[in-house]
Amino acid sequence: xxxxxxxxxxxxxxxxxxxxxxxxxxxxxxxxxxxxxxxxxxxxxxxxxxxxxxxxxxxxxxxxxxxxxxxxxxxxxxxxxxxxxxxxxxxxxxxxxxxxxxxxxxxxxxxxxxxxxxxxxxxxxxxxxxxxxxxxxxxxxxxxxxxxxxxxx
Numbered sequence: 841x842x843x844x845x846x847x848x849x850x851x852x853x854x855x856x857x858x859x860x861x862x863x864x865x866x867x868x869x870x871x872x873x874x875x876x877x878x879x880x881x882x883x884x885x886x887x888x889x890x891x892x893x894x895x896x897x898x899x900x901x902x903x904x905x906x907x908x909x910x911x912x913x914x915x916x917x918x919x920x921x922x923x924x925x926x927x928x929x930x931x932x933x934x935x936x937x938x939x940x941x942x943x944x945x946x947x948x949x950x951x952x953x954x955x956x957x958x959x960x961x962x963x964x965x966x967x968x969x970x971x972x973x974x975x976x977x978x979x980x981x982x983x984x985x986x987x988x989x990x991x992x993x
Contacts, residue, residue, distance in 0.1 A: 846901065855899025855927035856881050858936045868992050879917065882925075886992045893921045893990055896943070901929040907977030910950055914974055918947040923990055926978070939983040940990060950974040 846854075856872050863870035863884050870884045882895040896917070898908045908926050922943040929936050953975065958968050978984065 851901045851929065852897070852899050854929060855925075855936070856897045858899075858927055858929070859895065859897050859925045859938065862936075862938060866987060868990075879913075879922075884990070884992065891992050893923055893992065894919070896922065896924050897927060898924060899927040899929060901931070907975055910946070910974040910976055912972045912974060914976075915947050915951040915954070918944040920944075926976075926983075938985060938987075939978045939981075940986045941978075941983045942989060945983075946976060950976055 860870040860872050860882055863882070868884050868886060869889075870882050872882055873880050879896060880894040881897040883892065884895060885892040898910065900908055924939075924941045924943060924946050926939040926941065927936050928939075958970065960968070962968055983989070
């Protein structure tokens, strides 16, 4: 299968399993939700069951300037117990990279970033048109392997 392109759906599913496996490896209980669970891909808890969080997983297997595409809903998803895990699956069979980000941080960054993009003229000086797409990139790897931000310990 390595010669064939993997569909984006399978890349997304792989990211969820990688994230759940890493959470389990770190001593947490991770349960992947059914596909119709809106906005939550994984429910995770500590072993005692005293703290539970919800996780949205976004996965990339290609380089898009080191970032991820989100939609406008990310601006509104700012819950205390909601986190994003951005998974980067390298092409060379190395281990995936994980960026763990509180949803409030994502909401702020994508909202202000999109506003700035709309206010900045395009390459030919034209005005950017409103779009539902948003972009997030972990500048300086601030959130790389920040499992502690989940607060499950």
